[in-house]
Amino acid sequence: MTAAEIHLKKKLDERKSSGAYRTLKPESALIDFCSNDYLGFARSAILKHLIDQEVQNHPHSLNGSTGSRLLSGNLQYAEDLEKIIAAHHQYPAGLLFNSGYDANLGLLSSLAQRGDTIILDELIHASAIDGARLSYANRYSFKHNDIESLEAKLKLAKGNCYVVVESIYSMDGDTPPLLDILNITEKYGAHLIVDEAHAVGLHPLGLVTELGLSNRVFASLVTFGKALGGHGAIMLGSDILRQYLTNFARSFIYTTSASFHQLASIKMAYRLLNSAEEEIISLKNNIKLFKEQIKQESTYPLLNSDSSIQCIVFRNNDKAREIANILQNKGFDVRAIVSPTVAVGTERIRICLHSFNTASDINKLATIINQFINA
Ligand SMILES: Cc1ncc(COP(=O)(O)O)c(C=O)c1O
Structure with missing residues (x-):
């Protein structure tokens, strides 16, 4: 050895x-x-049929995307899909990523600069921790779902501050007091990011939108590998955030984009979700x-x-x-x-x-x- x-x-x-x-x-x-x-979407014969039909309806689609979105791998279909999904969740815009892991990594590593602050719930998913670690920002974690603990960390924050929570926690299954978290985050001029990976499905619009908070939450992550039965993710937010991520999120820029088949699967999964x-x-x-x-x-x-x-x-x-x-x-x-x-x-x-x-x-x-x- x-x-x-x-x-x-x-x-x-x-x-x-x-x-x-x-x-x-x-x-x-x-x-x-x-x-x-x-x-049950991953095993749904109806979804499989919808996807097959969608692929057949696009006979000129390629098997693979051939490159990253910024080079040869962009499709009008992907841009239209981003608009459809953003509208579904009542956000102005969204950017597709190859996975939820990539999306959290790309967002958190690029957003906060040296001198800024990222505050994470202590039970946040590994992808958010890794994204925060890759940034040059100061990092704090607060006690799970604990507003006082969050406030203590908000008081220490410098620069632009981002608070990151999940709307349903992947390992505990519980939901944070989202409105209280948002109120305290806003009180300190910070921005809330919500990972909705496990919420979309049980809550078809996601919890943020169901609670009418999408216009106050800075960014929301929706993943397609869970209740939507497929693979990939979208980061929802403002149009300026979408432009920023397109320019700075390395996990978006330096990777081959999803194939047409994968995009069609996501689009059809949303169609099924609506019924x-x-x-x-x-x-x-x-x-x-x-x-x-x-x-x-x-x-x-x-x-x-x-x-x-x-x-x-x-x-x-x-x-x-x-x-x-x-x-x-x-x-x-x-x-x-x-x-x-x-x-x-x-x-x-x-x-x-x-x-x-x-x-x-x-x-x-x-x-x-x-x-x-x-x-
Ligand atoms: C809360 C949460 N965020 C992000 C991810 C990553 O999503 P993906 O599986 O699409 O990479 C997961 C998946 O395990 C998750 O549970």
Whole structure:
């Protein structure tokens, strides 16, 4: 082994001994309580048909985009799609990115300059943390959903200040007091950025727009890889923000753009979202049913969430993995979320509910989980 490989192996061994070693697993035939396909769009035959038709209606479309948007890879179709999506979410403009990760990275790394400030909720997604790290701005995190903690950090802020939160947190499934956060952010002349990755779907317009706040929120991220069943993302904001990102967001500039097929998939997913009332009602019913079925217990608490993401905290990697393995052996695809993805002591199983889960499967799953909670 080379010196570098010895170092890599040591780091991997450390991961193994802390129970945090990760491996890739192929797709399974288990019942899906794990994916982000909240409304079943990724498996929708209707969506597949809509996409096929849209591609057929554009017989001259290319297989690949051939370049970055600023060189050969721009399509009028992409620009029109950005307008359609921005209008759907009631924002003036939007810029497509190849993923939500790229969008957060591009926005946060380019927006704040040396002397500016980025304030992040402590549970913010890794993509926002990485974007903030790549910028030269001062960085602070505040206690999860805690207005006083946020205000303390706002008082320290210098230069232009950006506050970054999620509207539904990916690992806890909870929602912040968005209006309070916006009010305090505005009180200090700062700008709010909201990551709506897990909200769009259950909330077809996103929570920001549903609450009538889109004209006060500086930028919102919508991703297409979750409830929309595809891949990619859009950063929504003003037209000036769109122009700025086109010029300065490196994860937008230095990458090959999405293919026509991918753009068509996104456009058709929005078409389906506009008539997805039934799926949204089923999802809401399934969330309600699961919460009614799970016993609330303080040793292994069910986190407070009204979203598709429901977590039971088992407090260590091994225990969370053990429960997830048992559930998988019983036919349910439930995954453990272990540290370092979540903080040490908050390791959990995360149950993602979908419109297509049956009441019978939810009842069976809850019965098994309850046995462990009571054990
Ligand atoms: C809150 C949040 N933001 C951003 C992302 C990144 O989105 P994408 O998967 O499109 O890269 C994710 C995905 O895990 C997420 O959960």
